[in-house]
Amino acid sequence: MTDNNREKIWRHARLSCAPMMDWTDRHCRYLHRLLSRETLLYTEMVTAPALVRGGAVHLLDFSDEEHPVALQLGGSDPAELATAAKLCEARGYDEINLNVGCPSDRVQSGTFGAVLMKTPQLVADCVKAMQDAVSVEVTVKCRIGVDDQDTEKVLPDFLDQMVRAGVSRVAVHARKAWLQGLSPKENRDIPPLDYPLVYQMKRDFADMHLSINGGIATLDEAEAHLAAGMDGVMIGRAAYQNPADVLCAADRRIFGAGTDSDPIEVVRQMLPYIEAHLLAGGKLHQVTRHMLGLFSGRPGARAWRRYLSENAPSAQAGPQTVEAALAFVERAAA
Template structure:
């Protein structure tokens, strides 16, 4: 399967969330969905030599590296490092609205300088053989999305980009926090669909507010090439990913979250042997049984126990027993699960 086909469903890059431990879990849930790293800044790699930020497990493929930056030369060097590390795609972040990102002149603020973005992606593509893609917003601040987004897409397409993910919200660089920027600006799904009609040669994925496979299938049926899901895939990973392969990709089977937990145990053992912390893995597993009887007990057992000295895979097995062997819960317990 080509990477464009894997991009029919992708999991959004999310700072502090889509770590390598998280991606390992998500890959067990879906063999086909395209996974993304957290954003890694080009200066951290090129100037800081933080090569550990490129660490990933071979099982994560297909997996894309998202870069942040605004200097074409530096981004090209970082893209080369990412490709040499084995990533299947290099993505440029043009959507993150945080103050820290703005101060580095990258992220959503790049929506204001499409010519610079074009220079960046052209420089990156010249250095790597894997695909260079862009994740962007529909605009920022007082920009008129219906005007700026077509111009932005036209310029990055001319620079060689063939696949883009559009977060269907504006970003407000002043006045809203990053968290508020994920919820408050209104969604404009129709504009993203219009961009597909206007740029039929581009592979366009939609992002923002999509929480279920039903919603993802609706966007695909309307003609978009892909759907990227973020927070819902993190907080309710089984709901989004367990049935993704047969429903979105037409292959494979529905995965069982209980079996996935059991498959995580050898990975956890390896991580601990290599000096890792149990909490670094289990914090990404807390939502695995969201909505199921015993989910609250699963979360509590992991949350309270994973940070304890000497905690290991047996803690996860204990928590799993609270889900798989628990009698049906009272109605109020199910509501809190």
């Protein structure tokens, strides 16, 4: 990666949408890109075994309009991850991120995700193998620790290992992951947030680009974290459930670029994309399920959500279904 390319992607990483399983697919990312031209987008986690052993390269499909976009990989075998990284680079992703944060049982059984916080040397071996295989930047997304680990010791040791492996950018979810006793959903809410620890890591690892993640719901909060010294902020559920609130003003407020996007206009911009998806054999609800929260808190939001939920799954549903739902919002706003 050239210095110019790295500088560009680091700038976009001032605000990013977190990788979320079953949520941040290519349709979600296309919508988010229309809402914000600058925010860095992440794919759902794709496992290296699925790509290398399963041949599921269709999981790498995305639209050119999504750039800048990063692919998150899951895995723990350095050679397999290196092969998967090559496939990702060939598809044109701007970054490859290694998942060291997911706490689900399925991920643990594959010996990757948050359980890798227990074996930082293996993580270092993995990222080194990936870096040797590709020219795009390889990054890591981690937790502050797992189970009974002492986070004030574990996290700096982990980051030190990443620095030694050549990693320059890490996103830290500011919660522990409990691998036993809590579900993945509970792991997003119950372990307490420790923002001060992540702030301290930024002071201790001043040359690293560190993004903070976990419990951040608004641009006001994102700006506060940036003002506190963080290089970037990663927002997950709020960016998905209330995308307009987080992304419409992001380019102006976080990046000092452009003007705010209009969610009504974004819906209209989605119509050609939806038409192309249907012509390719797709279903409307595969796209519109990501659009349900677009007008959250605004007049007509409930009617918009209800109409799409009830009508988009129909075999006859198409762009006209979205336009009919949008009419509820436009009438409410008039």
